[in-house]
Amino acid sequence: MSADGVDLKKRRMLTVATSVVGAVGAGYVVYPFLASWAPSEKAKAAGAPVEADISKLEPGQLLRVKWRGKPVWIVRRTERNLSDLAKLEDRLTDPASDMPQQPDYCKNQARARKPEFLVAVGICTHLGCSPTYRPDMAPADLGPEWVGGFFCPCHGSRFDLAGRVFRGVPAPANLVIPPYYYLSDTRILVGEDGGAA
16 A cells, blocks of 8 residues: 555556456457458358369360359360361461460460360450350351351350450450369369469
């Protein structure tokens, strides 16, 4: 006790106890505020990688998956589809994929990690429509030189089976290739590059 009759030990204990209770109370106020800045579980799931099973995909078939709210196409190309890619280069806007519409590991003629499979975002680079998959050869509406690819019905843009855009159409760039990698011979993970290879 001090000369004034004040118990300093009690005062110190009350000051410490009040400070601790105040800090805990401030934590209860600040935590929900900071937690509200974090993305919701729905938002996290929307941006999460998507796994696709390609075990039953036949040559010439297309599989659609949804990643980040966008359609992603996985096409199993035939040997003929792959040989046709080289024949189209003089008719394409960006045949060497010089514009950064794909990860570096897909900057090749097939725009793929494995030439047999195309993985592309199914949104036209013109105004965001979704092109249709047109694997048929020389259909009446697309002409005798059509060897298969994607046709955007909104404004007539055309893409080959590597997602490369033809010259003279409204779309300014090739289809976007998302990051992806193979988990196994039959499973692809879209949304991550797996360390790139």
